[in-house]
Structures are given as structure tokens and as C-alpha cells.
Amino acid sequence: MHIIYLPKAADFVANLDDPLVGRVRRTVKLLETLGSGLRMPFSKPVEHGLFELRIVGAVHVRLLYFFYKGEAVVVHAFAKKTERLSRGDIEYALLARNTFIAEV
Numbered sequence: 001m002h003i004i005y006l007p008k009a010a011d012f013v014a015n016l017d018d019p020l021v022g023r024v025r026r027t028v029k030l031l032e033t034l035g036s037g038l039r040m041p042f043s044k045p046v047e048h049g050l051f052e053l054r055i056v057g058a059v060h061v062r063l064l065y066f067f068y069k070g071e072a073v074v075v076h077a078f079a080k081k082t083e084r085l086s087r088g089d090i091e092y093a094l095l096a097r098n099t100f101i102a103e104v
Contacts, residue, residue, distance in 0.1 A: 003065075003073075006074065016061070038053075052064055062079075075093045
């Protein structure tokens, strides 16, 4: 499966330090390989077709993505600081998804 990153998510991942970017790349590789078959502890549904790719460690990283025409589209990426996803992060990702679909 091909992975598409929206610019803000791509910038976030590109600016991670080396050990962390390695963990992110390994988890993204699982998404490429397993696609929608990827489950916990690596992937979890959020809402309305949005999923979170979960990278755990000293710093928890989340990539919010959705599936579109056989591809995974990463719309938001961030370091998670609280136990639950913030409503703001979810709303941002849903808006970015809707914008992406409207522009394709």
C-alpha cells in the first residue's frame, strides 16, 4: 500500500530526531505492508474513517490517517502529550481529510 503524507504531517516526521524517526518509519512500514489489516497496538480507529498510527516510547507519536482509493493518507502527525487524543487534533484531521478529498 502506498502512503501519502500531507505537507504538515511530512514536515513533522522529517524533523524528528534519528531514533524516533526510525520507530516511525518501522511502524509506517507495517501500515504499508498490512494496510487496513493493521490493528492494535499499532493502529486504532478514531472516528468517521479516521485512524491513528500509534508509535509508543519515551515520546508517543501519533499519525492520523484515512484510506482513499487504495492508499493511506496521513493528514496529521504530532507528539502525544495526554492519554486521549485531543478533540482539536481530531477535528483538524477530519477537516484535512475532507479538504484532500474535495481537491482530488
